[in-house]
Amino acid sequence: MSKVEDALKAPSVRSRNPERTRAEILSEAVHEFAEHGFHGARVERITKAAKCNARMIYHYFGGKEQLYLAVLDSVYAQIRNREAQLRFGTADPITEARRLVEFTYDYFAENGDFLKMIRNENLLQGKYIKRSQMIRDMSQPFIAAIGELMERGYSAGVFSRKPDPVQLYVTVVALSAHHLNNAATLGTVVGQDLTDLSWQAERRDHAVEVVLSYLGIQTRG
């Protein structure tokens, strides 16, 4: 190869940096799997985005499946960390109930890839989440905390109900997530743009009102 050709294709070798390369692959894989799902995701797109060679995925992760698993673990680990920061023990039950809804709502709104990964994982019938012990253990404390909050609010006479914590959790998540998971179809069907920020702000208020009024708290009038 001539000196000229050499100069043109310039830095054909990437400087070595295992941590960075691994991290970039993982980060781009989050987007790719979130956006297209496991079957729709393309190894080539990930490597292009990570500006590295396809071989590296096999080097660092073992294959497409293992990479997917690493991505799933990674997005769950992130929300677990955030949840752990929440403590429902401090303020009065009404404030805490509101915090619960707002935290959940905001986390989903701000971390689009999390819901998208979950949507795909459910399409695969939870094939991979079942393999991850880490994820299994994660939300137990969160749900336990909700149970304690319900107990506290009810015995203080502030809540008129003491719902099953799991039902309440599923409801909070449903109210916060469904319009994001189904923005395309719902938006088409109702003729509104659900990705619009003012729509989502309305949705947030609505979600809070629904949960608080279910607990028997007057939010107006």
Place this chain on the structure above:
Amino acid sequence: MSKVEDALKAPSVRSRNPERTRAEILSEAVHEFAEHGFHGARVERITKAAKCNARMIYHYFGGKEQLYLAVLDSVYAQIRNREAQLRFGTADPITEARRLVEFTYDYFAENGDFLKMIRNENLLQGKYIKRSQMIRDMSQPFIAAIGELMERGYSAGVFSRKPDPVQLYVTVVALSAHHLNNAATLGTVVGQDLTDLSWQAERRDHAVEVVLSYLGIQTRG
């Protein structure tokens, strides 16, 4: 080929029946696309299930994409027909609000493929639903009917709120669908089997209570 071989591979020719073949392909395609999504779906699995040759998909539908579109139209057409039977004008507003939730909940519970198709269509960012004018027009009357019901209940002094019909619709759908769409991940996370029939019966009661109490209706106490 010998007579013996002939006899062994027996009826290698399928009796001709265009309507039946087309209908069987469509029906099996609903399951395949619902179960695996567009990218996960396999043409070969569909033809095997429909007991016909892959060529027939191209003969009757033109290709995998067009078949998917036909499936999407088909599942939406089905729910549209059911919704059209509902009329919220008759009974008192409380009963009608309850009917709204119960109808939505039951339809989703009983027609698993519908939600699954929608989940996948959202993974594809609504790529195909946007092409279907039929689906666009479909839910407008349903949402209008919800709006009228809210109006009626509020002016009769039975509801304490008059929510935006779209927000209420999204909430009813969310409460009815989220645990089905996310049964695998939620089930793992909360450590319960959300596909269990008694769990789902509880969920149904819960959904009704949430919506009715939001509208300001006492469901107990």
Place this chain on the structure above:
DNA sequence: CACTTAAGTAAATATCTTTTGATTTAATTT
């Protein structure tokens, strides 16, 4: 009953995707 049409079959092709083998070379260690 010849004749036409299109339903159906079988096999090959064209593509697209993941994965691996062989090799180079940057960094680290002794």
Place this chain on the structure above:
DNA sequence: AAATTAAATCAAAAGATATTTACTTAAGTG
């Protein structure tokens, strides 16, 4: 500074999947 390790590249094999071509034959038609 030679030797070693493993990060990175390149190219192609291996695998899977959608689609098409060429052909066969059942059913309907004048």
